[in-house]
Amino acid sequence: MEYAVRGLGFGHGRTPVFDDFDATIPAGAVTAVIGGNGSGKSTLLNLCAGVIRADAGAISPVPSRPALLAQRTEHIDGLPLTVRDCVRIGMYGQLPPWRPFGAANRRAADEMIERVGMAKYRDARMRDLSGGQRQRTMIAQTMVQPADLYLLDEPSAALDTAGRQLLFALLREKADAGKAVLMATHDGDEIAFADQVINLGRIAIRAEASTRAPRDAEPSIV
Numbered sequence: 706m707e708y709a710v711r712g713l714g715f716g717h718g719r720t721p722v723f724d725d726f727d728a729t730i731p732a733g734a735v736t737a738v739i740g741g742n743g744s745g746k747s748t749l750l751n752l753c754a755g756v757i758r759a760d761a762g763a764i765s766p767v768p769s770r771p772a773l774l775a776q777r778t779e780h781i782d783g784l785p786l787t788v789r790d791c792v793r794i795g796m797y798g799q800l801p802p803w804r805p806f807g808a809a810n811r812r813a814a815d816e817m818i819e820r821v822g823m824a825k826y827r828d829a830r831m832r833d834l835s836g837g838q839r840q841r842t843m844i845a846q847t848m849v850q851p852a853d854l855y856l857l858d859e860p861s862a863a864l865d866t867a868g869r870q871l872l873f874a875l876l877r878e879k880a881d882a883g884k885a886v887l888m889a890t891h892d893g894d895e896i897a898f899a900d901q902v903i904n905l906g907r908i909a910i911r912a913e914a915s916t917r918a919p920r921d922a923e924p925s926i927v
């Protein structure tokens with residue numbers, strides 16, 4: 706299975722970003738999308754997540770259950786949310802309307818909080834956390850979702866070495882479970898970790914991505 710991006714056209718107002726753009730995001734693998742600042746990495750993730758709509762082209766199949774870790778999440782600081790609230794929110798969208806948030810959901814959220822090393826802080830307010838702690842929490846919120854496609858924008862930003870290892874273990878688990886993982890990154894460790902790299906290059910408008918395997922990554926999928 707794979708997600709095929711075909712003939713994608715999109716512009717932010719008068720700023721064209723994609724024109725007849727093609728890319729492939731395989732399931733069961735981690736794909737890094739790289740490119741200069743403003744090259745369209747976040748835009749591609751948002752298009753895949755359905756947060757914004759393409760002007761032309763399509764992603765096929767349409768991801769039915771995308772999970773998105775956005776680059777900017779500071780708006781959450783304006784809400785009186787604890788770490789636990791924030792992670793649980795990740796699961797709400799997947800609940801059928803007639804099913805309450807039950808014991809199994811609470812357990813899954815708490816287990817994920819523990820996985821990312823935030824158990825000690827689970828009742829802390831998001832606004833009171835360090836940058837790395839809040840990033841770990843946002844990763845937990847994303848990874849706790851039973852998604853088919855995981856979209857992460859610069860996920861290791863602010864993470865220490867242990868945090869990166871936790872992140873990579875979670876991403877690899879999702880890929881090994883047959884999920885598709887797409888992360889926007891500038892980070893050398895993340896690029897080396899990926900099975901496939903989509904390079905958007907430096908310029909703002911592009912029709913073609915060059916796709917390759919990172920030099921040291923095993924196995925490679927191209």
Ligand SMILES: Nc1ncnc2c1ncn2[C@@H]1O[C@H](COP(=O)(O)OP(=O)(O)OP(=O)(O)O)[C@@H](O)[C@H]1O
Binds near residue numbers: 718722740744889
């Ligand atoms: N909400 C917006 N309104 C108008 N233009 C936007 C908006 N978001 C992004 N852009 C423009 O679209 C282009 C692509 O932006 P995008 O955020 O996707 O790039 P990026 O590759 O993720 O960049 P970075 O590496 O800096 O995070 C840029 O030229 C940017 O200025």
